[in-house]
Structures are given as C-alpha cells and as structure tokens.
Amino acid sequence: SQKIEQNSEALNIQEGKTATLTCNYTNYSPAYLQWYRQDPGRGPVFLLLIRENEKEKRKERLKVTFDTTLKQSLFHITASQPADSATYLCALFNNAGNMLTFGGGTRLMVKP
Amino acid sequence: GAGVSQSPSNKVTEKGKDVELRCDPISGHTALYWYRQSLGQGLEFLIYFQGNSAPDKSGLPSDRFSAERTGGSVSTLTIQRTQQEDSAVYLCASSLNLLAGVTNEQFFGPGTRLTVL
Secondary structure (H helix, E strand, O other), rough: OOOOEOOOOOEEEEEEOOOEEEEEEEEOOOOOOOOEEEHHHHHOOOEEEEEEOEEEEEOOOOEEEOOOOOEEEEEEEEOOHHHHHHHEEEEEOOOOOOOEOOOOOEEEEEEO | OOOOEOOOOOEEOOOOOOOOEEEEEEOOEEEEEEEOOOOOOOOEEEEEEEEEEOOOOOOOOOOEEEEEOOOOOOOEEEOOOOOHOOOEEEEEEEOOOOOOOOOOOEOOOOOOOEEEO
C-alpha cells in the first residue's frame, strides 16, 4: 500500500540554524510533491511544490529536494526563526493523480 | 478574495445525534476535499469532489458519513448517529481544478472542531 512517513518526533533547533525535515514514501510514483505548514488551530498552508524532474526548489529561506531514487524529499529552512515553529506536512498525489495524501507531519520548534 | 470558510467553527454534540458541517470553497475552485484530523495526528483523507460528483468515497470511515456538493460550490459533510471516536477537526480544502499532472495547491479552511460527548 502507498505510505508517506515523516518523523513524528518534534525537531528542536536553535534560532539561526538550518532545520531539515524528511519525508519518505513507498509505493508511489508521484509526479510531484508538496509541502505545507500548519499552525495550531489552523488549516495547512501551501509552501512549495517540486516536480519529479526537479532536484531542488528554493523559495526565500526554504529549500526542498526530491530524490525519486531514494523516494525521499528533504525540506530545509535556513537561518531559522522562532516564527518558523509549526508542523510541516508533505503530501503526494496517489498514482491515479486524483487524491492528495498527507504525511503525519513533523513539529518544528525553533528556540531563541 | 475570500478564502475557504467552514461552519460552525466548533460543534459539541451528544452521542447518537446527527451533525452537518459546511464548507464554502473559494469561488471558481472546482475541486473540493474533506479531511479529518485527530489531536496531534496527520490529515486523514475522507472524500473529494470534482464539480458536484464524488468519484471516490472509499475514504469515508463508515456508512454514517456522507457528503454532498450542489451547484459546484458549497459542500456539506453529514455524520449520522455520532460516536465519540468521531471527535476531531474536520478540514475542508479547495483547489482550482483536479487534473492529473496539473499543480493543485490546496487552500484549506480553518476547520470545524467536533466534540462528541
């Protein structure tokens, strides 16, 4: 069965450091992968999309990589700030391309 | 423009009662999705609509759950004979379209927090 895994343990880092979150998947052949941010009590907010033929995508302090051989995406936040503290979710379309499946999310805590 | 809205924001009900949750998607978005999120958990996909049709209802947890969408806009999720395990935040999202190979950024509403006593 198709499965998306994110580290369920919270990631605690110091302000100014780079945060790296991991998303692994099995039994998918995704055309692209999305990353979302979710704050407590709010719905997820779209951050970045990366296609299967793109190795890396950047947006301001965010960087996403996509390795279809390893079946893994890495999400990096450089020069992290306490305001970056949130839960980050990765998501993939199913093989039929009609349903987005989310990973369980990883909570990031950036300490000042 | 206005984002996705959901109502009510909070709903407390007694076990065995029926509840109806509403979602107003962004105007012009043809695709609409319902998810459920239990405390501290990820999003559980329930159902999606392309226009008014729902091609895949397999994500609905039981036959007590149903959803409809009329006029290609507002959607309602109905839970009959609610159980305590139905307690969760129900999130609705919409996207511009639902075509394979097309980017489909989903815009989420704030959710409805359902508590079944």
